[in-house]
Amino acid sequence: MSEAIWAHCKTRLQNELPPQQFNTWIRPLQATETDQALQLLAPNRFICDFVSDKYGQLIEQLLREVQSGEAELQLEIAAGSSRASAVQSVPLAATPPVSRGPALAVVGGTASGAAADAAESTAPPDTDTVAKQKPPSLIETTLHYGQASKSEVHEALQHQHNLVSNYTFSNFVEGKSNQLALAAANQVSENPGGAYNPLFLYGGVGLGKTHLMHAVGNALKINKPDARIVYLHSERFVADMVKALQLNAIADFKRYYRSVDALLIDDIQFFAKKDRSQEEFFHTFNALLEGGQQMILTCDRYPKEIDGLEERLKSRFGWGLTVAVEPPDLETRVAILMNKASQARLDLPPDAAFFIAQRIRSNVRELEGALKRVIASANFTRRPIDVDLVKESLKDLLALQDKQVSLDNIQRTVAEYYKIKVADLNSRRRNRSVARPRQVAMALAKELTNYSLPEIGDAFGGRDHTTVLHACRKIRELRETSSDIHEDYKNLLRLLTT
Numbered sequence: 001m002s003e004a005i006w007a008h009c010k011t012r013l014q015n016e017l018p019p020q021q022f023n024t025w026i027r028p029l030q031a032t033e034t035d036q037a038l039q040l041l042a043p044n045r046f047i048c049d050f051v052s053d054k055y056g057q058l059i060e061q062l063l064r065e066v067q068s069g070e071a072e073l074q075l076e077i078a079a080g081s082s083r084a085s086a087v088q089s090v091p092l093a094a095t096p097p098v099s100r101g102p103a104l105a106v107v108g109g110t111a112s113g114a115a116a117d118a119a120e121s122t123a124p125p126d127t128d129t130v131a132k133q134k135p136p137s138l139i140e141t142t143l144h145y146g147q148a149s150k151s152e153v154h155e156a157l158q159h160q161h162n163l164v165s166n167y168t169f170s171n172f173v174e175g176k177s178n179q180l181a182l183a184a185a186n187q188v189s190e191n192p193g194g195a196y197n198p199l200f201l202y203g204g205v206g207l208g209k210t211h212l213m214h215a216v217g218n219a220l221k222i223n224k225p226d227a228r229i230v231y232l233h234s235e236r237f238v239a240d241m242v243k244a245l246q247l248n249a250i251a252d253f254k255r256y257y258r259s260v261d262a263l264l265i266d267d268i269q270f271f272a273k274k275d276r277s278q279e280e281f282f283h284t285f286n287a288l289l290e291g292g293q294q295m296i297l298t299c300d301r302y303p304k305e306i307d308g309l310e311e312r313l314k315s316r317f318g319w320g321l322t323v324a325v326e327p328p329d330l331e332t333r334v335a336i337l338m339n340k341a342s343q344a345r346l347d348l349p350p351d352a353a354f355f356i357a358q359r360i361r362s363n364v365r366e367l368e369g370a371l372k373r374v375i376a377s378a379n380f381t382r383r384p385i386d387v388d389l390v391k392e393s394l395k396d397l398l399a400l401q402d403k404q405v406s407l408d409n410i411q412r413t414v415a416e417y418y419k420i421k422v423a424d425l426n427s428r429r430r431n432r433s434v435a436r437p438r439q440v441a442m443a444l445a446k447e448l449t450n451y452s453l454p455e456i457g458d459a460f461g462g463r464d465h466t467t468v469l470h471a472c473r474k475i476r477e478l479r480e481t482s483s484d485i486h487e488d489y490k491n492l493l494r495l496l497t498t
């Protein structure tokens with residue numbers, strides 16, 4: 001009963017709250033069965049308090065509407081969470097901050113499954129090694145030359161995880177898309193091992209998750225220079241664990257990871273289907289949490305959506321704070337470009353920055369790549385940067401983009417995405433299942449091409465330009481209020497521009 005009511009309330013909340021707020025605070029709540037009340041379980045005290053404080057009244061109001069009358073809501077911390085040994089009821093009012101809960105048992109892992117993980121760990125190398133600063137594994141190097149010994153493994157572990165020094169808070173441009181993640185990261189740097197442990201940042205590629213993670217690490221280092229901050233990519237963790245097992249040095253491996261002050265692991269989606277590594281990471285995770293050492297994890301998706309990841313890990317990832325990083329909007333893209341230009345002591349006129357930001361929408365890494373090309377071309381030709389130079393230096397990229405985002409292509413992609421026919425988009429049919437995708441397609445056409453409103457209207461079955469204008473406004477509005485539409489639009493933008 002509770003679950004059905006909660007599902008209904010959740011849909012309403014999803015429509016009423018911005019996607020980031022919904023994903024961070026509402027999505028992790030789980031309903032349980034009781035006769036009298038809707039009982040919601042939060043993964044930790046922090047989320048419990050925040051929801052109670054900020055959304056308690058709204059949820060109760062929705063509950064009254066759904067149940068047409070009386071509504072009782074119990075917000076509780078789930079049993080087995082890191083900060084509660086049993087379910088605790090929280091009144092629907094602000095509650096004072098809490099201290100850490102009882103310690104967790106730490107159980108050592110076994111070596112079984114290593115061979116399977118070893119096979120899996122030979123995934124193709126990430127080409128973005130410079131941006132990610134994934135130093136070569138010294139364990140691998142020593143092994144390669146047949147010189148590895150336990151002490152060398154230990155030595156290797158001590159030296160191979162460096163922070164990228166220029167990924168700092170001061171170099172990170174704040175925007176609506178990363179506001180929450182930045183605030184959380186700031187908090188962690190001021191209070192490591194506190195309420196936001198682990199901090200779980202998720203979102204698409206090249207959006208600044210790694211940067212933020214390092215920013216916390218760098219800030220922690222400034223506050224405490226001898227702190228042992230370890231950053232590594234999850235593939236590295238897997239590879240090192242496998243090598244340590246092969247060299248009978250797993251005890252060193254365990255000791256090393258459990259002795260750090262903060263552990264920063266990037267792209268943890270790579271743990272998927274690597275059972276032995278998950279097992280080892282699970283124990284490391286528990287040990288660190290128990291010791292009050294901070295963990296920051298990044299992933300390309302929401303933890304619950306990682307296929308091939310054990311449930312107990314998924315649930316533990318939600319014990320601290322889970323925050324989405326979204327693609328930046330136009331203003332933030334311009335600000336990022338201006339920021340990068342000023343770091344490079346480069347004169348980037350605002351109209352040139354605006355032009356690049358308008359055309360390169362997929363992610364910040366692409367944006368940086370485009371700016372680098374423009375700078376190289378300015379240096380090469382000894383010309384000052386202006387819109388003409390930008391157009392020239394990004395000619396191939398823009399031509400490719402123009403080809404990709406023809407009106408025809410937008411219609412085909414949208415129709416395929418919503419599983420309707422292109423003919424439906426051009427038809428007179430007005431039912432929601434066709435009208436909404438049509439509006440999405442028109443809004444995309446306006447955003448991604450230079451066609452005028454009448455031209456877009458023409459391409460959609462000869463519609464008036466006011467219909468296109470209305471569609472653009474409607475979709476802009478819906479993207480603020482409905483996380484479904486927001487997700488759809490974001491996915492389609494990605495499909496069409498990358």
Ligand SMILES: Nc1ncnc2c1ncn2[C@@H]1O[C@H](COP(=O)(O)OP(=O)(O)OP(=O)(O)O)[C@@H](O)[C@H]1O
Pocket residue numbers: 131167171172173174178203204205206207208209210211212267298300336364365368
């Ligand atoms: N808000 C921002 N301000 C300044 N630079 C940014 C911002 N967001 C991203 N960047 C820059 O964009 C590049 C890509 O960011 P980063 O590597 O952190 O992305 P990511 O989300 O970790 O991607 P992936 O999922 O591929 O690991 C980096 O050079 C980073 O400095």
